[in-house]
Amino acid sequence: MSLLKVTNLTKKFGKFTALDGVNFEVNKGEVVGFIGPNGAGKSTTIRVLLGILKATSGDVKIFDKDAWQDAVEIHRRIAYVPGDVNLWPNLTGGEVIDLFVKLNGTTNKSRREELIKKFDLDPSKKCRTYSKGNRQKVALVAAFSSDADLYILDEPTSGLDPLMEKVFQECVMDVKRQGKSVLLSSHILSEVEKLCDRVSIIRQGKIIESGTLSDLRHLTRTQMLVETKQPISGLHELQGIHEMEETKYGISFQVDSEKMDVVIKHISQFGIVKLESAPPTLEDLFMRHYEGAKDTGVGGEH
Template sequence: MLVLKTTNLTKKFGNFTALDGINIELNEGEVYGFIGPNGAGKSTTIRILLGILKATKGMVEIFGKDAWSDAVDIHRRLAYVPGDVNLWPNLTGGEVIDLFVKLRGGNNKNKREELIKKFDLDPTKKCRTYSKGNRQKVALVAAFSSEADLYILDEPTSGLDPLMEQVFQECVLEAKQAGKSVLLSSHILSEVEKLCDRVGIIRRGKIIETGSLNELRHLTRTNLLVETKESITSINELNGVHDVVREEQGLSFQVDTEELDAVIKHVSQFGIVKLESAPPTLEDLFMRHYENKDGKGAGGAF
């Protein structure tokens, strides 16, 4: 079942086109990774999904309803965590969590207590005393304590330490197992790789690639480390071979996925003693997309 759909979503600010024909589909029980550099259009897209901004053109539907005109109804089933959380300074963390949970009609005290403990949060402190990381924890506990059907998470682990990032990832996977849907905008590529079923890469207001990680692997290179009985010759002359380096334990290089079969056949002639293969990462994929013709990275900070 389709939970979220944008069709030809376009947003202009004067003469500037911030979003140019964005198409996103998010199914029930799916985690969708939304990645791109700063200024690519991620936050603008999310603001339109939340009904904060009105699209210039195109259609945005969440739970089959219009994101702009039916925003109030949609928000009853939606939880949002921004990358920089602002809280009421005179309320305690616990009071803020209770307020957000009640707004969505939830009242699961056990879930609330379990999450407060998991995130190692002191809910009795006033929000003005919290660090950035603790403010993020309040928002995450409030989101995952509620009975939301869709979680929109915009850089949600900003300010969290690695241990808390792990707790966050467990919460996302639990939500997914419960049939909830998650739109995750993140610059932590390892996080996206672990959690997301599908990924959309946005650049300069356009989705330039979308699909499952396996479907996107064709855009990347596999890392190989090979040790052979005889010295490998002519490796640099093969199509699709890059960055050949001789190391103590053998020959290290990258291979375009479509040329992998031919390269392995060539290498096997020299008597393979050891072969280590590392799958291409999302970071490899992303950097390939943002390379200029001269090979230098482009597109702004990630």
């Protein structure tokens, strides 16, 4: 069952088209990664989902309600963490967390205390004294203390150290186990890879790939390292072989996933001594989509 469904979403600012027919959905109990370079349209999409921006055309439904018209009702059931958190300077971190949780209509004191401890946050300090990382922690504690059905997280770990990133990842897995849904926009591809069931890649306001990581891996290559008893011949004549080079450990190359069977059969006749294969990372996939693209985006989001 889809909690969030975006259909042909288009958003124009004057003559500039920031989003051009975007489609994706988030189902119940699912973590979906939303990735793309700066300026690709991630934050614009999220602002439309939150009812901050009105779509030029298309349909955005959350809990079967309209994201723009029913924004107030929708917000009771979602938790949102932006990539750059601004807080009230004179309130303490604890007061801000309580305010956010109250707005969400839930009060789970023990969960709040547990998260404050996990994220190693001092809630008695005024927000003006907090570093970027601590402001981020306040927003994350507030979000995961609330009993939301959908978590919309836009670069939520920016400013967090690796230890706190791990705590964040545990929190996402916790809410997933409870059957909640998460939309995670992130440029930390290893994080997306660890957490997400499905991924949508956006480029220049259009979704260029969507699917599970294993779906997307069919579009890409596997890194191989092979050592054989006899020298391998004829490998470069096979289809689907890329970036072949000899190393002191054997022959290293990349192979298109669909050609793997033919390649293995070919090299096995030379007496395999060692065979190592590594699945392509999300980063490999991402880079292949953006290699040579002039719009890898430096600067702010649109």
